[in-house]
Amino acid sequence: MSVRHAVLGLLAQRPRHGYELRAAFEAFVGGRENWEVNPAQIYATLTRLEESGLVREHGMAQASGPEKRIYSITRQGKDALREWFSTAIEREHQRDEFFIKLMLCLATGQADPYKLIQTQRAKLYQDLHNITVQRTRANPQAELARILLYDKAIMYLEADLRWMDLVQARLDEIMRQPMPEPDLKPRGRPRKMQD
Amino acid sequence: MSVRHAVLGLLAQRPRHGYELRAAFEAFVGGRENWEVNPAQIYATLTRLEESGLVREHGMAQASGPEKRIYSITRQGKDALREWFSTAIEREHQRDEFFIKLMLCLATGQADPYKLIQTQRAKLYQDLHNITVQRTRANPQAELARILLYDKAIMYLEADLRWMDLVQARLDEIMRQPMPEPDLKPRGRPRKMQD
DNA sequence: TGAAAAATCTAGTTACTCGTATTATAATTT
DNA sequence: AAATTATAATACGAGTAACTAGATTTTTCA
Numbered sequence: 001m002s003v004r005h006a007v008l009g010l011l012a013q014r015p016r017h018g019y020e021l022r023a024a025f026e027a028f029v030g031g032r033e034n035w036e037v038n039p040a041q042i043y044a045t046l047t048r049l050e051e052s053g054l055v056r057e058h059g060m061a062q063a064s065g066p067e068k069r070i071y072s073i074t075r076q077g078k079d080a081l082r083e084w085f086s087t088a089i090e091r092e093h094q095r096d097e098f099f100i101k102l103m104l105c106l107a108t109g110q111a112d113p114y115k116l117i118q119t120q121r122a123k124l125y126q127d128l129h130n131i132t133v134q135r136t137r138a139n140p141q142a143e144l145a146r147i148l149l150y151d152k153a154i155m156y157l158e159a160d161l162r163w164m165d166l167v168q169a170r171l172d173e174i175m176r177q178p179m180p181e182p183d184l185k186p187r188g189r190p191r192k193m194q195d
Numbered sequence: 196m197s198v199r200h201a202v203l204g205l206l207a208q209r210p211r212h213g214y215e216l217r218a219a220f221e222a223f224v225g226g227r228e229n230w231e232v233n234p235a236q237i238y239a240t241l242t243r244l245e246e247s248g249l250v251r252e253h254g255m256a257q258a259s260g261p262e263k264r265i266y267s268i269t270r271q272g273k274d275a276l277r278e279w280f281s282t283a284i285e286r287e288h289q290r291d292e293f294f295i296k297l298m299l300c301l302a303t304g305q306a307d308p309y310k311l312i313q314t315q316r317a318k319l320y321q322d323l324h325n326i327t328v329q330r331t332r333a334n335p336q337a338e339l340a341r342i343l344l345y346d347k348a349i350m351y352l353e354a355d356l357r358w359m360d361l362v363q364a365r366l367d368e369i370m371r372q373p374m375p376e377p378d379l380k381p382r383g384r385p386r387k388m389q390d
Numbered sequence: 391t392g393a394a395a396a397a398t399c400t401a402g403t404t405a406c407t408c409g410t411a412t413t414a415t416a417a418t419t420t
Numbered sequence: 421a422a423a424t425t426a427t428a429a430t431a432c433g434a435g436t437a438a439c440t441a442g443a444t445t446t447t448t449c450a
Contacts, residue, residue, distance in 0.1 A: 002292040003434080009299035019401050023377035028298050030375065035290050039402065041435055048433075068401070078305075085306035088318035089292050091355075094348045095230050097197040097284050103223050103340065104204035110273075111280035123283035144369050145298065148362055153289045155354040160286075163347045174339050180225065182218035198408080214427055236409055238428065243407080263427075383445020384397040 003037060005084045007045050008077055011055060015072035018042050030146035033134075046071055054080050102167070107179050113171060121164050128157040198232060200279045202240050203272055206250060210267035213237050225341035228329075241266055249275050297362070302374050308366060316359050323352040 054077035249272035
């Protein structure tokens with residue numbers, strides 16, 4: 001949902017074509033490692049933005065080479081951008097894939113939950129190490145923004161690890177509790193509320 | 196990417212039909228608030244799983260009422276599930292929408308960066324409050340798993356808030372640094388590696 | 391020396407998966 | 421008849437993988 005706004009923001013700087021937008025986007029997020037965006041997504045986003053009237057294309061044919069299609073932002077586009085700046089970003093929903101994996105592991109008995117936790121923890125440590133290395137490689141004099149991005153990743157990974165400890169400590173207790181069952185509601189019009 | 200595996204896991208428990216899968220999934224993740232899944236996604240996932248041979252449908256017509264199409268897991272499906280259990284989950288890429296918003300705000304000068312931070316911080320505090328309330332409402336005797344999910348959300352929000360402080364403290368410094376520009380790579384065949 | 395081959399950038403397309411929004415129809419109960 | 425659940429379909433948006441085709445530069449070898 002944010003590539004759309006990023007494209008809009010980059011076009012607010014100056015008119016650009018698709019390929020250029022992609023390069024600019026990746027420069028902004030601190031490199032392709034952090035947030036790679038496929039060309040197809042840029043082009044699809046541009047046509048949707050154009051359909052919404054937030055962006056306009058001037059078909060600027062190239063003397064040689066493939067045609068570049070230059071896009072620029074419209075009045076409506078600027079309004080949409082201001083709107084984006086003025087509202088907070090909605091937190092990602094609390095969708096934890098590891099959690100349902102653990103629950104399904106307990107429910108089906110198809111795997112060892114302790115091993116599950118151990119595998120995931122090892123991965124987290126490895127990721128933490130890799131990012132810490134990248135962080136120390138960055139230059140604080142010129143790449144402060146990128147360093148802050150790494151800091152956030154590190155903070156999240158540390159939280160993940162602390163949470164893993166928590167889960168492990170409570171695992172026996174969880175296993176003693178009943179598995180959540182879907183409560184099928186009665187069909188038809190509900191009885192008149194009594195209480 | 197994980198609804199697919201969740202469906203597989205639920206079918207490993209016993210054969211089910213689409214609507215039932217949806218209810219079971221939402222029970223597993225601790226309620227619709229945490230992870231709502233649209234019916235369409237369940238049905239699409241089922242047909243894709245069937246195409247991959249991980250799941251089989253036995254067209255079990257209903258005596259009365261709409262036809263229920265019952266699905267069950269295949270041998271291949273069980274293998275795929277074991278594979279999932281045995282590998283760690285890939286961390287979500289470090290895609291921070293707030294970060295690019297801040298960068299674009301600085302680059303375009305279309306909004307006040309301090310206000311941006313303040314707005315986001317307020318939202319985070321509000322979310323933190325809401326989740327804390329939900330957490331205290333849950334019953335540790337029967338909903339321990341769900342409580343752990345809330346704990347993780349809280350840990351993430353606290354990390355977000357600490358990070359906001361960090362960003363704010365360094366903002367002046369960031370603004371003094373040059374905006375990231377896409378680095379144009381030299382065209383043509385690269386020079387022979389010397390080192 | 392000069393032509394062919396190799397490697398890589400530039401610009402964009404096609405086809406696919408995953409997920410969301412919205413709508414439709416049938417069954418069941420009050 | 422009205423309300424509400426049960427089940428499914430359609431359409432769309434976001435994102436990924438893989439590819440095409442030409443331009444540009446360097447290497448290599450006759």
